[in-house]
Every structure is written in structure tokens, then in C-alpha cells.
Amino acid sequence: MRAELLIRERRQVAPDAFIDAKVWRVPLPVRASDHAFKYSLALVAGDVCVFRYDNEAGKGDHLHRGSVELPYRFVSIEKLMNDFIGDVREWLMQRTP
Incomplete structure (x- = not known):
């Protein structure tokens, strides 16, 4: 089985911000993860990554908030x-005067 792309979306969420979401089903778990998905979900504003959820090989599931990397407990794609999306909404609300 080859990797299967499940989600590929890039969408403008503000004049200077967009989300970029990619999720694949993989035949074997990514090193340091225990599930069959590889993902990268990012919010980018003004050419800066505000936050990103991903599970790069060797690091497992985690979340980047600016320059800080935090563990993330993966339960399901949903x-x-x-x-x-909750983090994106919260970030958008904080920007609204």
C-alpha cells in the first residue's frame, strides 16, 4: 500500500493569513508515532508560521507555537x-478589535 492523500487544503482565512492542511494515510506509522497517519496543519500569517500540528519522523505528534514545540496527543483525525480549527478560530478572534 502506498501513502494515500486524504486532505489537501490551502485556504485564505484573513487578508494576510492562510491555512495549509495535509493529511495522508500511510502503510506504516511514521517513526515515533503509533497511528497510520502523516500530517501537517499550519496557520501562516505574514509569511510567519503562527502554529503547526505535525508528526515528522523521529519527533512523533507535536505542535509548534511560534518557536516553542509542545507534545500533542493524537486521538483521531477528527x-x-x-x-x-479551534486554534485557528481563537487566533482569528484575538485579532478582531
């Missing part, structure tokens, strides 16, 4: 997407 929860991952809900957590990401």
Missing part, C-alpha cells in the same frame, strides 16, 4: 482537525 479530533486533530477540530483542535486545529
Whole structure:
């Protein structure tokens, strides 16, 4: 089985910000993860990554907030997407005067 692209989306969420979301189903777990998904979900504003959820090989599931890297507990794709969209909404609300 080859990697199967499940989600590929890039969408403008503000005049200077966009989300970039990619999720694949993989035949074997990414090193340091224990599930069959590889993902990268990012919010970028003004050419700066505000935050990103990903599971790069060797690091497992984690979240970048600016320059800080935090562990992330992966439960399911649905929860991952809900957590990401919730963070995007919160960030957008904080920018609204």
C-alpha cells in the first residue's frame, strides 16, 4: 500500500493569513508515532508560521507555537482537525478589535 492523500487544503482565512492542511494515510506509522497517519496543519500569517500540528519522523505528534514545540496527543483525525480549527478560530478572534 502506498501513502494515500486524504486532505489537501490551502485556504485564505484573513487578508494576510492562510491555512495549509495535509493529511495522508500511510502503510506504516511514521517513526515515533503509533497511528497510520502523516500530517501537517499550519496557520501562516505574514509569511510567519503562527502554529503547526505535525508528526515528522523521529519527533512523533507535536505542535509548534511560534518557536516553542509542545507534545500533542493524537486521538483521531477528527479530533486533530477540530483542535486545529479551534486554534485557528481563537487566533482569528484575538485579532478582531
